[in-house]
Amino acid sequence: MSDTNATGETLTVRDNRTGQEYDIPITDNAIKAKDLGQIRLDDDTPGLCTYDPGFTNTASCRSAVTFIDGEKGILEYRGYPIEQLAESSTFLEVAYLLIHGDLPDKAQYEQWVHDITYHTFVHENVKTFMQGFRYDGHPMGMLEASVAALSTFYPESSNITDADNRNMQIVRMIAKMPTLGAWAFRHAQGKPYVYPDNDLSYTENFLAMLFKMSEQKYEPDPRLAKALDVLFILHADHEQNCSANAVRSVGSSQVDPYSSVAAGIGALYGPLHGGANEAVLRMLRRIGSKENIPGFIEGVKNGDEKLMGFGHRVYKNYDPRAKIIKKTCDEVFEVTGVNPLLEIAQELEKIALEDDYFISRKLYPNVDFYSGLIYEALNFPPEMFTVLFAIGRTPGWLAQWLELVQDKDQKIARPKQIYTGDRGLEFTPREERWK
């Protein structure tokens, strides 16, 4: 954070151990954790620090990428409300907005789409590499490893101080992510990998690489391609979440962007982050019918399990993305037919939103509650859901990474700890311990 404190606002802290008072500047409604370091009991005791597992109340950066007001249910990319972007933009335009900070003019947009389309192919050795995975390898594990491996194909990517070089890797990564994701999907099915078709749009091409068989030209239903495009927009960024934090943390060592994004993919793989929609589907299947919902809800309230797809660290209101997804559900089901689990999901939502347990804890449906139903209708197996999330999130990770590497305030990420272990023990040699 910059040292300017234009408002002159301060926080007075009194250390009751010593009786001493400290004036700590407040900037942007935050104090610098480092300023607490001057508060110490005596010269032998380290300065005061904050204890914040999970960073629930710690800002790690200044960022101009994404704004969220969790209480009001607002999400904006570079100042534009998510509802307007989902309604009127395209995923690649949103990607440009996130990376460049502004909407493109016509020439910039055409160049951007051209560049990304041009870079959809991967080196043939990437294909060989991916073919080496076990037949039942999880596609997220394959994606994570393949993205990390791209750093070996583009060793110049380690030159992160060069703006043109950075831009090249950003274009490559957004372009190649659907290719790698689709190939991970084909691999599990034992089907040949399909090369990109650069006559198609970003999402159409992705669908073609997933589902094309022997036909000369794969023609995806434009309504499904549009639905997928909207889902990618909704997932494109979400400020300092677990995976963005992983990208920034690894990126702070100044490693190449492929390694940083691979760390983000690893974080997204976890069930509390990107894996939740897969868990929602499993939960809905287990509930099986509307009659079983009250019993299930009782179990959740007794703490037996969580209602997956509900609750969010930031949103204490209806997740704005969940509202848009609900609408997208209707559009997709018009083409594919209604997913029978939808009825259970809707009833579950209705009952939960009227129940005091969920109301008092401000637990509302999040982005994952309905997205799994759409993905299933599009013929994706649950293991692929997080891969779709990762493809959508890639521009966000890269925008966060780009901001990080240009931020003069940033240092290598290195939190403090409160040590709770033993000290100064005497080492006993093995021969004596094992007697």
Ligand SMILES: CC(C)(COP(=O)(O)OP(=O)(O)OC[C@H]1O[C@@H](n2cnc3c(N)ncnc32)[C@H](O)[C@@H]1OP(=O)(O)O)[C@@H](O)C(=O)NCCC(=O)NCCS
């Ligand atoms: C997303 C999530 C990890 C946020 O966790 P968090 O901000 O740390 O919230 P907490 O775990 O402190 O939850 C606060 C309270 O609500 C309860 N709670 C949170 N999510 C819940 C859920 N989905 N079902 C039932 N209870 C839930 C907690 O048990 C806790 O209750 P308590 O105060 O009686 O102990 C959490 O809501 C969750 O696990 N949800 C389900 C998984 C999911 O959908 N993840 C996708 C996120 S996009």
